[in-house]
Amino acid sequence: MEGNAKKAETGGIRGILRVLSRIHHRIMGLYLFILFLILWQIAPSVGWTNPVLIPSFSTVLAEGAYIGLGNVLVHIAISMKRVFVGFIISTAVALPLGFILSGALPRIAEALNPLMHFLSQVPPFILYPVFLIIVGPGEFGIYAVILWSAFWPILFTTIDGMRGIDARLIQCARSMNAGNFAVFTKVVFPAIFPNLVLGIRSGLTMSFLMMVGAESLGAASGMGFMIRNAQQIGAVARIYLGALLVAIVGFLLNFAAVEVEKTLVTWKEIAQ
Amino acid sequence: MSGADRIAAGGVTAHENNRPPKIEIHGIERIFLKKNETNGAQESFVALKDVNLKVESGEFVTVVGPSGCGKSTLLFLLSGLASPSRGEILINGDKVTGPALNCGIVLQGYALFPWRSVRKNIEFGLELKSVPKKERKEISDYYINLVDLTGFENHYPYQLSGGMQQRVAIARVLAYDPDVLLMDEPFAAVDAQTRETMQDELLNIWEKTQKTIVLVTHNIEEAIGLADRVAVMSRNPGTIRDVVPVNLPRPRRIGGVRNTPDFQILSHHIWELLQDKGSRGGSGAQSAAVPRVDIGEHIRDDAVI
Numbered sequence: 001m002e003g004n005a006k007k008a009e010t011g012g013i014r015g016i017l018r019v020l021s022r023i024h025h026r027i028m029g030l031y032l033f034i035l036f037l038i039l040w041q042i043a044p045s046v047g048w049t050n051p052v053l054i055p056s057f058s059t060v061l062a063e064g065a066y067i068g069l070g071n072v073l074v075h076i077a078i079s080m081k082r083v084f085v086g087f088i089i090s091t092a093v094a095l096p097l098g099f100i101l102s103g104a105l106p107r108i109a110e111a112l113n114p115l116m117h118f119l120s121q122v123p124p125f126i127l128y129p130v131f132l133i134i135v136g137p138g139e140f141g142i143y144a145v146i147l148w149s150a151f152w153p154i155l156f157t158t159i160d161g162m163r164g165i166d167a168r169l170i171q172c173a174r175s176m177n178a179g180n181f182a183v184f185t186k187v188v189f190p191a192i193f194p195n196l197v198l199g200i201r202s203g204l205t206m207s208f209l210m211m212v213g214a215e216s217l218g219a220a221s222g223m224g225f226m227i228r229n230a231q232q233i234g235a236v237a238r239i240y241l242g243a244l245l246v247a248i249v250g251f252l253l254n255f256a257a258v259e260v261e262k263t264l265v266t267w268k269e270i271a272q
Numbered sequence: 273m274s275g276a277d278r279i280a281a282g283g284v285t286a287h288e289n290n291r292p293p294k295i296e297i298h299g300i301e302r303i304f305l306k307k308n309e310t311n312g313a314q315e316s317f318v319a320l321k322d323v324n325l326k327v328e329s330g331e332f333v334t335v336v337g338p339s340g341c342g343k344s345t346l347l348f349l350l351s352g353l354a355s356p357s358r359g360e361i362l363i364n365g366d367k368v369t370g371p372a373l374n375c376g377i378v379l380q381g382y383a384l385f386p387w388r389s390v391r392k393n394i395e396f397g398l399e400l401k402s403v404p405k406k407e408r409k410e411i412s413d414y415y416i417n418l419v420d421l422t423g424f425e426n427h428y429p430y431q432l433s434g435g436m437q438q439r440v441a442i443a444r445v446l447a448y449d450p451d452v453l454l455m456d457e458p459f460a461a462v463d464a465q466t467r468e469t470m471q472d473e474l475l476n477i478w479e480k481t482q483k484t485i486v487l488v489t490h491n492i493e494e495a496i497g498l499a500d501r502v503a504v505m506s507r508n509p510g511t512i513r514d515v516v517p518v519n520l521p522r523p524r525r526i527g528g529v530r531n532t533p534d535f536q537i538l539s540h541h542i543w544e545l546l547q548d549k550g551s552r553g554g555s556g557a558q559s560a561a562v563p564r565v566d567i568g569e570h571i572r573d574d575a576v577i
Contacts, residue, residue, distance in 0.1 A: 168383035175351050175377045176397040176448055186399070190387045 055237045060244060063237035072241075076249060079211060079222040082139070086146030087207045091200060094151045098158025103188070109159060120152035124210045128217045137218055145214035150203035157199025161192030194265045201257040208253055212246050223249070292365055294452060294484045295327040295350065299359035302345055319345045321509035323359070327486060329451075332478055335488045335503045335512075336495035336542065342510025343488045344380065347454045350486060351377040363452060373401075376450035380457050382441040384429040390440050391416065391425040397448030415443040418477065435466035439473070446477065455487040459494065471498060472525050479523055492546075496538050497526035504545045513545050 037057055044051035044059075051059075064072060101109035124145040131141035165188060173187045215224025223246050230238030302320040307313070319342040327333050335343045348354040349361060352371040361368040363375060376397070384393050394412045403411070416422055419439035429437055438458060445453060458474075459467040471494060478485055489495050495502045502516045518538060520529045529535050 166383065168379045168381065169385060171353055172379055172383045175353055175371050176400050177371050177373060178400050182400055187385070190385070
């Protein structure tokens with residue numbers, strides 16, 4: 001990069017062009033994104049689409065301004081609180097359970113395997129009406145959906161990770177007189193750590209997506225509620241606004257999770 | 273044959289000193305339960321039978337044999353990672369009941385911790401022993417230098433060549449400082465040139481540290497080149513056919529002894545034992561039932577005879 005900068009100074013226009021082309025390669029992905037927004041903006045106004053059904057980008061932004069940034073943020077904050085609370089509870093149950101099942105009770109884990117995979121296929125939304133009947137409307141149903149969505153990816157990646165540990169690493173530690181605790185903290189945990197982070201990340205993504213759905217089924221706040229409510233009152237632009245917000249927040253959440261993963265799992269990241 | 277006997281006669285003195293043996297293996301038998309692949313029934317498989325061996329303190333013994341003869345199992349039993357179905361193993365006169373501080377094993381294929389740097393891998397055993405951090409660093413510095421990995425302290429295993437990974441594995445077990453070093457085919461996965469360098473390095477380390485070493489290999493040249501005595505194993509069931517003393521001069525470098533007549537004679541003798549021609553072992557009748565050709569071929573692949 002330094003050499004390049006020098007060339008740019010000495011090579012005049014040619015150098016500047018080279019730097020520009022480098023920047024151009026960096027932000028290639030952004031071009032298509034911008035193109036998408038431009039299309040969204042002009043398609044309804046030039047009559048390619050029905051502006052009532054697909055309002056332009058600026059109309060959606062104006063809708064956001066009309067509701068007010070504060071109100072939008074409140075909805076986002078409420079949704080995020082639900083995701084994180086549900087997700088943390090889910091992790092707190094699934095992680096230890098994964099360790100215990102695959103580490104200490106492998107036979108029970110094997111016996112439970114078909115049942116667990118069967119249950120994991122139950123769509124989280126099904127749980128909402130069930131909880132509605134059992135405990136009545138409210139937060140419980142939403143949390144149940146979020147818990148359920150995050151639970152299985154975390155549990156399964158933990159169990160898979162435990163299975164994938166190189167037995168020789170444990171033998172090596174044992175041959176050096178390591179007890180169970182040391183084997184767990186110094187071998188098992190670091191060995192499956194990449195799996196854990198991966199499982200937690202997919203659990204988080206899943207619970208975020210399912211949270212939006214659960215909110216749209218029956219909540220009085222949050223991004224999912226915003227979308228359903230907009231649909232009920234026929235505020236089309238607001239539906240798009242809600243979808244846009246969900247996409248942005250989900251994107252940022254995933255981006256943050258990937259960054260955290262990269263920072264935490266350095267040895268595996270480079271190894272691949 | 274007579275040449276081998278002549279060399280063998282010279283090696284007897286090692287057994288006749290007054291110190292108690294470092295390792296005593298008495299009548300070891302190891303039976304595995306395994307599933308029959310066709311009908312799924314549990315069957316017992318005799319991996320080791322009637323194994324007896326004594327190893328003196330500071331001695332370098334190699335165990336050579338065809339694959340499936342139970343030589344790795346024997347090392348596992350010595351390390352305490354597994355226990356024999358019958359018989360007993362004594363180290364320093366104490367019965368082996370589990371992994372102990374006086375025994376370290378280098379497993380096949382290095383088994384380095386991929387999330388630990390070279391230094392942290394080498395310090396692993398020291399952490400388990402709760403050696404203070406400063407002391408750990410001094411010890412790991414010493415062994416990093418000994419196995420010639422200076423400058424690679426902070427590299428991760430995937431950044432190292434096979435030979436370097438092997439040296440880390442050896443340094444890790446040396447840093448743990450056991451009296452007895454057990455090595456399971458430590459040089460099987462490195463190329464021929466690196467292998468010879470590593471073998472000489474190991475001889476060098478052994479001469480410096482005076483550890484007792486039991487090294488398992490299927491390479492005859494390696495077995496002779498390194499050892500004071502070579503235990504030759506046969507399979508079905510796995511047992512020690514014969515223990516061949518190696519009376520080649522010390523300090524020794526493999527390249528320096530490989531082409532001597534004594535080495536060639538020993539090599540031929542051991543090759544014959546593995547071929548089941550030198551019928552001195554007790555299990556000759558049983559092992560005759562096994563097709564010999566594939567064992568012979570297998571060994572010839574690796575051995576320069």
